[in-house]
Structure formats: C-alpha cells, structure tokens
Amino acid sequence: MKVGVPTEIKVDEYRVAMTPAGVRELVEAGHEVFVQQGAGNGSAIPDEAYVKQGAKILPDAAAVFGEAEMIVKVKEPQPVEVAMLEPRHLLFTYLHLAADVELTHGLAKTGATCIAYETVEDRNGRLPLLAPMSEVAGKIATQAGAFMLEKPLGGRGILLGGVPGVAAANVLVIGGGVVGYHAAQVAIGMGATVTVFDRSIDRLRDLDVAFDGRADTLYASTLAIEELLPSADLVVGAVLVVGAKAPHVVTRKQLSLMKPQAVLVDVSIDQGGCFETSKPTTHTSPTYEVDGITHYCVANMPGAVPITSTYALTNATLPYTIDLANHGAAAFLAKSPGHRLGLNVANGQVTYEAVAAVAGVPYVTPEEALGL
Known part of the structure; x- marks a missing residue:
C-alpha cells in the first residue's frame, strides 16, 4: 500500500x-x-x-x-x-x-x-490510541494551569504548592480517567491540595490506591462539584464520553461561585468542552476570561511538546x-x-x-x- x-x-x-x-x-x-x-x-x-x-x-x-x-x-x-x-x-x-x-x-x-x-477500542474496552495523548494532555493541563495562576498571566497570583506557612492551591480534577489521573498526579507532585471527581465507584477505588491517600476522591454529582467550586483555584476538566460530545460539568452560572481569576483548564475541548463557557483556543493565544475566570482551552495541548x-x-x-x-x-x-x-x-x-x-x-x- x-x-x-x-x-x-x-x-x-x-x-x-x-x-x-x-x-x-x-x-x-x-x-x-x-x-x-x-x-x-x-x-x-x-x-x-x-x-x-x-x-x-x-x-x-x-x-x-x-x-x-x-x-x-x-x-x-x-x-x-x-x-x-x-x-x-x-x-x-x-x-x-x-x-x-x-x-x-x-x-x-x-x-x-x-x-x-x-x-x-481494545479487547478490554480501553482506548489504546487515545491513551498516550491523554497522558500528555493531563500532565500539561496541570502544568499550564499552574502557570496561568501567576498574576502576570491573569491568574490569582498563587503558587500551586504553596510554601511553609502559606496554604497550597486547591485543585479540582473532574474526571478520573487517563487525563484526570495524570493531571492529579502532577498536581500532587507539585504539592497542591487535590480532589478528583468521577462517576465510577470502581475507578475512585483505584485512584484511592494509586494516590495512597494524597488526594481526595468524590463521586461526581452536580452538588458535590458545586460545593467545592468556591474553594478551587484550578479546575481541570477531564470528562470523556467516547466518541460523543462532552457534557457540561460547570455552567456559566456556577462561575459566580468561584474566586476571581481562578483558572479552568478544559482538556475535553476536542469533544466540545466540558465547561459551558469553553471555546477552542491555541497555544499562541491560549486563554480568555469569562466573568472573571480564566479559561485555558487549547484544542491540541500535546502539540506543545511535539x-x-x-x-x-x-x-x-x-x-x-x-x-x-x-x-x-x-x-x-x-x-x-x-x-x-x-x-x-x-x-x-x-x-x-x-x-x-x-x-x-x-x-x-x-x-x-x-x-x-
């Protein structure tokens, strides 16, 4: 051929x-x-x-x-x-x-x-050709989010891991699949306070074991997410419905619950985005602001590390x-x-x-x- x-x-x-x-x-x-x-x-x-x-x-x-x-x-x-x-x-x-x-x-x-x-899909229902880029995108999501939290980039001016005597940033990861796991792993490594949401109890059990108690895991109900948004400095959207548009897990109305200049990173943007206010951006112009919240929605995140x-x-x-x-x-x-x-x-x-x-x-x- x-x-x-x-x-x-x-x-x-x-x-x-x-x-x-x-x-x-x-x-x-x-x-x-x-x-x-x-x-x-x-x-x-x-x-x-x-x-x-x-x-x-x-x-x-x-x-x-x-x-x-x-x-x-x-x-x-x-x-x-x-x-x-x-x-x-x-x-x-x-x-x-x-x-x-x-x-x-x-x-x-x-x-x-x-x-x-x-x-x-492979025989176990996994996505072997999506997984490697999900791994990269998950790591970049936290890395980029930490950068966008810096004041000159429009963020709140908070260091993800904090320092002795000053609290670390609160990171919410919505979706506990490959992207979410790697996003949380990097956030934990940087010293942040991390919560991971998912709708699979089995997956939450796996994450509990993988993170060895270094992150909280919560069932991804609308109320649970809404209750933690006011404390969030960085929210990573890592929701995947295979082959379909991603559902909205944070609405525009809920942005009003968040801290000014908090950061949303939408890794689901290739599938339409999991935040209601998401729209695709590029590495050249990666962010925009809606209601005082910074959005990072680059549609080809792994392209930054080719x-x-x-x-x-x-x-x-x-x-x-x-x-x-x-x-x-x-x-x-x-x-x-x-x-x-x-x-x-x-x-x-x-x-x-x-x-x-x-x-x-x-x-x-x-x-x-x-x-x-």
Missing part, C-alpha cells in the same frame, strides 16, 4: 504522524511511504532521517494526497485537506467529529474511509497502521468490535452512532457501509 504522511497544518501543531522507525517497518513490510517535505521538522525529525529508512519526500500535501492510498495524520483534516480526499483514500487520524458537524459532513462528501484514533508527543503517539499507532497497510480497511475492521468502532465515516455515510446523532444524519453500521 502507498502510505502518505502530510505536514500537520492546524494552528500551532508541531507533531507528525510517523517517525523514521515507522517508515522502516512499513517499507520492510513491502509498502511505499511518502512524506511531505518538512513534515517532521516540528518534532526535530529531518527529511534525511525519513529518506534513510526508505521514504520518498514529496514537495507538498497535494503530491502526498495524490500518491497515497492511506493518509496517516495526527489532527483532524483542515478544509484544504478535506478537499484533497477522494473515495479511494483511507484516512487514519484523530477526528473528534462529535464536536465538528461541518467536518463530519465534509468527510462524508469525500467518500473516503475515515478511521479515528480516539474511538478504536518530540514527546510524536514518539508517544506513534508508538501506539504504528501496529495499527501496519495492520491497515497489510490487510486494508475491511480486514482490519473485521478483526474485532473494537476495531470496527474506529470507523467514523465511510462511503459517504456516518458509521459512529454518537457522531451521527450530533450531525443529524442516519447512523449506518460499519458492516453496512463497507459490506463487511
């Missing part, structure tokens, strides 16, 4: 979807790899490193899309990239379509087969990329229900139920869409 790796063009995105190691594995398996010139520069991977492992460097995205049968990316395709997709293409990338109805309709019109990293993120992501995606190249989409999706959950759009139809509901189009099963 001919595999194409274009340069990521989303604002402030520096990751790349394949490393030279990935090129080597694909070439040795008998495939051709086409990499856009400069695609790896943001992750400190020069073109020569790809060439050395057997890739062919092409001058622009149009050439990559023109040559390739499978397009491997990091972020969802931007409008100019959607325009280059054809029915013959297999697209493998993060899509987050529940938060982008326009992109959903755009991809359907291309006729391409689109598999989303974030909805592929060397770490690129290698973490490609370690996870490479086996799936090789599988797709070796066997094609139909055989890949036929492997398991978890593989089929990765398919979001195919042959002009939406094949992920939660995305179809948001987009207002009929849901078609992967089996029907591809005739599996």
